[in-house]
Amino acid sequence: MDQKVVLDTLWVMIAGMLVFFMNAGFAMVESGFGRAKNTVNILSKNFIVFAISSLAFWALGWGLMFGNGNGFIGLEGLWGLGGADNSPATGDAYQGAYAAISWATVPLLAKFFFQLVFAGTAATIVSGAVAERIKYLTFILFSFILVAFLYPITGHWIWGGGWLAQLGFWDFAGSTTVHSVGGWAALAGVLVLGPRIGKFKGGKSYPIPGHSMPLATLGAFILWLGWFGFNPGSTMAADPSAVAHIALTTNSAAAAGILSSTIAAWLIIGKPDLSMTINGCLGGLVAITAGCAYVSVGSSIIIGLIAGVLVVFAVLGFDRLRIDDPVGALSVHLVNGVFGTLAVGLFAQSQFTPNTTGDGLFFGGGGGLLMNQIIGVATVGLFTFGASLGVWFALKAMVGIRVSPEEELEGLDIGEHGMSAYPEFAIAAEHSYEVVESQRPSAPKPGSLPGSQVAVDVEG
Amino acid sequence: MDQKVVLDTLWVMIAGMLVFFMNAGFAMVESGFGRAKNTVNILSKNFIVFAISSLAFWALGWGLMFGNGNGFIGLEGLWGLGGADNSPATGDAYQGAYAAISWATVPLLAKFFFQLVFAGTAATIVSGAVAERIKYLTFILFSFILVAFLYPITGHWIWGGGWLAQLGFWDFAGSTTVHSVGGWAALAGVLVLGPRIGKFKGGKSYPIPGHSMPLATLGAFILWLGWFGFNPGSTMAADPSAVAHIALTTNSAAAAGILSSTIAAWLIIGKPDLSMTINGCLGGLVAITAGCAYVSVGSSIIIGLIAGVLVVFAVLGFDRLRIDDPVGALSVHLVNGVFGTLAVGLFAQSQFTPNTTGDGLFFGGGGGLLMNQIIGVATVGLFTFGASLGVWFALKAMVGIRVSPEEELEGLDIGEHGMSAYPEFAIAAEHSYEVVESQRPSAPKPGSLPGSQVAVDVEG
């Protein structure tokens, strides 16, 4: 067999396994940032979501995303990976229903495995933002729809040879395709759900500390590791210099994001808040995802530095907008997914991956690339946010979206799953603290934003 | 050097490392499903068992399993991996004591490393089932005997060119060779040990909830990851289409097992019990292990769906039989090890790995393959269960098998290790709950099964 096929397949499969492991990372970060009484629910969501994604992407998602079709949607080989395909043949030798990904010199099932773990990531991003109040069944249904329909459609535009790909929109490993799509779907869910009971009261925002920092930190390390599959693996080829270059830009952005978010938190909040450091790391990773193959190591450090600061301001900003995102998923995946995609338009240098992006604005390439990136970010955002909003509202009408206030107060673990995460540990009573008035201007009034309109207010 | 040797070795070593990491997965699942007071003991067992396996398999196990010999046992190159061997030479070029595994194009030590991590898995399966009451030293001694003698003997029958291999019994990655062998050894141990104090009282089964669902869930993710080494790595060759195919059947069965066990638990128990979802995932993985290279992706989904349901019924069934398995190891590894091996006889399709299984019953190949699988399952089960029973009884007579009731009540951590897993956390008192009479028919009377005959009953 052709050695290149062997090498590329090995690399793609190993990288895919690392990305798969990110599910464990998300599960740990999200349960660590949640409360003990909702831990079984958070773990269950994160555990089942990849199972759902596996079946949904196999059943239909892959076909919609990579099937030959028009600029908006795949139409061939839709169901059950059933299209004709003579992979690993490439180029002119390729014959089959999935021409858009025929450039990868690996068997069809290797392509599918690698793309599947990406689809799973988009779905799992949602789970953190909607945690601690969403119905288990509703989350499962939404995940299925996201991976079977929404994610593959915008995915087709970008990676499936669709109109954005033709326009010259570049997103190497998925800042937009995966992360901001997950982020927009999450934002829609958060707005339909409203904030957790007790999060915003009387014009104040009450912190709801995560119950286990070791879990959250472990999760962050696992995600960081997984990103070495996510970005360098997106070469889908064992290209030595590309893999090494991408691993390094990825790592540098993470490191820079850690530093800048820690410093920003230290300066703004007064303490180096570990939860901000973790979000900063992930923000840097998300931000470099689009450009990891197109920018220099120096640029990756700058992108990471900006991402880390963005995360801190985004967390504080969503709080003031009364948008309740328990784990910072919006700040990490949505905000930095958008930023990272735009950063390609600024920092790309043609030399790193010739015949792709060309040079960005800061390297003499003019604003054309940036404009394409803006168009991509905007259209993908509009579509995903709009469609998700529709799906969430439909689910709300049909099966309900939020657990009862009693259940939410008691914890979803008992209500949804009938069990406790830590049945033997003494859990201290919540509350019994006062919010300290900060120097920041007071939060906007209730009702001034969609999120609070639909908020459940049990205390009132 | 021959590129194929390089590629195959890289893949085998990396896959072996993933399988090695399953030890961490078992440690987390088992300690998560145990009680806080036994956590140090469970962790210690899972940590030392791979060390024991490493030495036992090196000293003798490998030789018995792969040494040239007769249909029942290896006889050449028994001790300390000491036989002549000119690996990576293969086929006619091979000369040495380990001809049965001469088909793998990798150096001897790579073969050994990969096989070692499998032997270690069999041993670690036992630890969960016998947890919370077994003496630390007794477990160590049993593990040594299992890996030095019992596992390699049946392993020789199947993978060492022995009589089952010659018969036409197929077990690609070890549903029987590894998982059901571990399961039978565990069953024997559980029966000799008897149930934990307080598990069965007055005809009722008392639930003993695991102390940490995050640990258990993390462990399940690690195991799932490890299985991408376990199954695809069992090619022992960097074969692109086989590796991709096996990774996908493996993943699909896991996903299907998650779904079906969750649904089954939801319908039967009334709630989507996370511990059942986790067992369902692992059950699906065990069940696909034998056939991962021989069945289609569609079949793998069916196998996983069945496995998930089987796990739920098996957990409930063992409970009614008063067989006390704290972590569900029997339901996962024994029941689905058997089912998965038989499933090869049903779902195998010759096209996926030509010149092996041929077609199974459902694909027009008739019942011959199924019959071979039944013979293999039965003989391996008989041998391992019988021999293990003997070993457990011998150990019971010589060093004792079970800690004292006082020690069991106080927890094995203090008794066996003199330390606490969580010395600073306030642990809530156990008990203080009532068992709810369920609609299920009441459990059989005490004493109707071997397990309860030897049970310690302190409360009585």
Add this chain to the structure above:
Amino acid sequence: MDQKVVLDTLWVMIAGMLVFFMNAGFAMVESGFGRAKNTVNILSKNFIVFAISSLAFWALGWGLMFGNGNGFIGLEGLWGLGGADNSPATGDAYQGAYAAISWATVPLLAKFFFQLVFAGTAATIVSGAVAERIKYLTFILFSFILVAFLYPITGHWIWGGGWLAQLGFWDFAGSTTVHSVGGWAALAGVLVLGPRIGKFKGGKSYPIPGHSMPLATLGAFILWLGWFGFNPGSTMAADPSAVAHIALTTNSAAAAGILSSTIAAWLIIGKPDLSMTINGCLGGLVAITAGCAYVSVGSSIIIGLIAGVLVVFAVLGFDRLRIDDPVGALSVHLVNGVFGTLAVGLFAQSQFTPNTTGDGLFFGGGGGLLMNQIIGVATVGLFTFGASLGVWFALKAMVGIRVSPEEELEGLDIGEHGMSAYPEFAIAAEHSYEVVESQRPSAPKPGSLPGSQVAVDVEG
């Protein structure tokens, strides 16, 4: 592209990722062995340290270590990886600033990535020993200096073609270069810091149990996994027999270290202390790191057995010397880093990696190699310990090194980070135990050692 470059790069990158993941292992071991009130701080240190290392090694460390220069220091291509370099060209074809590592057939950035994760390991070793009392900022600054200056200088001597390399000092994967360097830097820090409040009182040593054994055990498994990147990856080439051989010596030493430390603890302390078993595993791994490519599997078992016993005595010994190392970092990395390096002089056999060490003392090679190893151990130790002592004292003078006694008593989590690791769990009050007088001779008097001279004693 040359297939060897592809293969070597894949292997180096994957191995590097495994080593990267060791950061998670260190974080888990160290936080598990620390107290709940310091957990956020320990996690933060372990999380930020790799970010710091990434930037420090990129900015300057790499250049000092591998830049062409004299026997003591690199002088070319110092800043930001900026030297000319035509990697993956090797041998005579190589042209560039980093000739010392031009033997590796991989791109420059792959070399950098792999070396970076090693530099990060050295830095993270320090964090455990100085835990529970060091200022967060001071630790960050020290880490930067260690990775930017100290580590690369001795690294240049050994791996950068410096005077020790020319002398014939061999350290395959870094028992000295990485582990004992980390250990010496840690020892200096521990002595300047003094013991934790409450550790030594009235001539007695008070145990301060770690707060979570599951975290510590998980961490140990992750480190063990990471070592399969650390040692076999140090080939920096996909050499099948070397990789398999090294993986096996590595694993055997770990297994042997587990057994011998468990037995030693059982005999000496009376119980198989899990924390000793974990340290024994890591001790075995550190000890085999220098010689993994040079010794037989049999020798690796002997080295591991010795390492495990050494760890137990070292832990007890440091305690009697009133040197307070919460996690056993000195016993693991310093003591066994030294032992492992010397073991090369004893156990090396020329056959395994020809044209390197030659035979050691026990294999007929005479004492020359051992003498070189002694010289290397001593000079690296002197330099690193001395320089670190200077840096720690300078930092103490400029920014302070130790948190206030009040903060230490309340926990660094609130003091340094303003947050709790487990805000919902009820944490039991500390203390309320009595130290049992052991049969061991009483500890030396306070004040007889540098460590206690600078000790803070709040209780007195």
Add this chain to the structure above:
Amino acid sequence: MKRIEAVIRPHKLDEVREALMEEGFRGMTIVEVKGVGRQKGHTEVYRGSEYKIDFLPKIKLEIVVPDDRLDQAISIIVRTARTGQVGDGKIFVLPVEEVIRVRTEEVGSEAL
């Protein structure tokens, strides 16, 4: 002096504490307890077996007050801790013979 011990619902603690402090009761001590009573426990499942947790988490608030402020304190607690559902809890009043402030050795009402 009297000691009031009020067993209340955990999520009512904030409200009770705030009301007491507003009325000038500056010191109190709480303990996490578990209670059995008329209020039904909840059912959990684990691996197919259902079981009922009889003991429910409660907070016991202990506050020592001078005799003349006893009724006021009780009425504040009753008012703020009530939801009207079974399980709101009980208030016990116990006699206290002496109070001493450790720091100053003040005794009696001075020490509160």
Add this chain to the structure above:
Amino acid sequence: MKRIEAVIRPHKLDEVREALMEEGFRGMTIVEVKGVGRQKGHTEVYRGSEYKIDFLPKIKLEIVVPDDRLDQAISIIVRTARTGQVGDGKIFVLPVEEVIRVRTEEVGSEAL
């Protein structure tokens, strides 16, 4: 009314609770406490240092009863909590001046 406070072994709680409830004592409150007494603590080891844990985990069961049921309650507890080994615990009886049910403001025995 009296308050019985019984410090007992944790694993005896179930039995004591069941016996009390069978005899019609429907409400009680428990606290996890630690006790020092004649019963010896156990020894732990950590990294080679041995230490003795002096405080042993106990459950304190608090139950307020009308005067006329005091002896009955005590004898139930004594009977069910006893193992005969040192460390079985103690029962303290304290006077209670008033009981109020938060939900209904009933007082006295009515409130129990």
Add this chain to the structure above:
Amino acid sequence: MKRIEAVIRPHKLDEVREALMEEGFRGMTIVEVKGVGRQKGHTEVYRGSEYKIDFLPKIKLEIVVPDDRLDQAISIIVRTARTGQVGDGKIFVLPVEEVIRVRTEEVGSEAL
């Protein structure tokens, strides 16, 4: 007999216990409690929001003593628990009507 309930700082427990035991008080029971009083809580931050923890961890030490040893016990506790800072805690003395040792059914001072 009297029951002394002393709310003290957690890190003072060892000293108080040792002093009591040296003077022959062999039994006592402790509970982990949280206290509000004059002592200020500390501020934590989480994701940018600051909040003040009002309840501070304290230890409540309960010790039942014969009437004639009451003053001695109190003075030991006051002496060893004091740091001089606000928050040192309080000692409450409550009457105890009866003490029974579960194991032997001894009553009164014998049972202590």
